[in-house]
Amino acid sequence: ETVPCRDKSIRMRTRVAGKTKLLAIMPDELKHIIGAETTRKGILRVFEMFQHNQLNRRMVYVFLEGFLETLFPQYKFRDLFNKLHSRSKQMQKYKQKLQTTQAPSLQK
Secondary structure, eight states: OOOOOOOHHHHHHHHHHHHHHHHHHSOHHHHHHHOHHHHHHHHHHHHHHTTOHHHHHHHHHHHHHHHHHHHOGGGTHHHHHHHHHHTOHHHHHHHHHHHHHHHHHHHO
């Protein structure tokens, strides 16, 4: 089922309402400890972080993996996930990049 298209004004109102809710749930004690401006900036950064669909999807996968590993340790999900991720093209690219960045520092 396709999601109905919302016009820009409704999306902007929803964004403002979401930011307002996030700012309202922060305890005043924490604002006094960290600072009101720092707290506000941090909350707005968290809000912006949750606007990326691909990152949200990845976060759900990571939480699900952690949940399965914790709830069912006898099934050794950690080993299974390591095997699955090692075959990933993204993981291979990451390992290559990591090796090339570490190689110069190891030569010193």
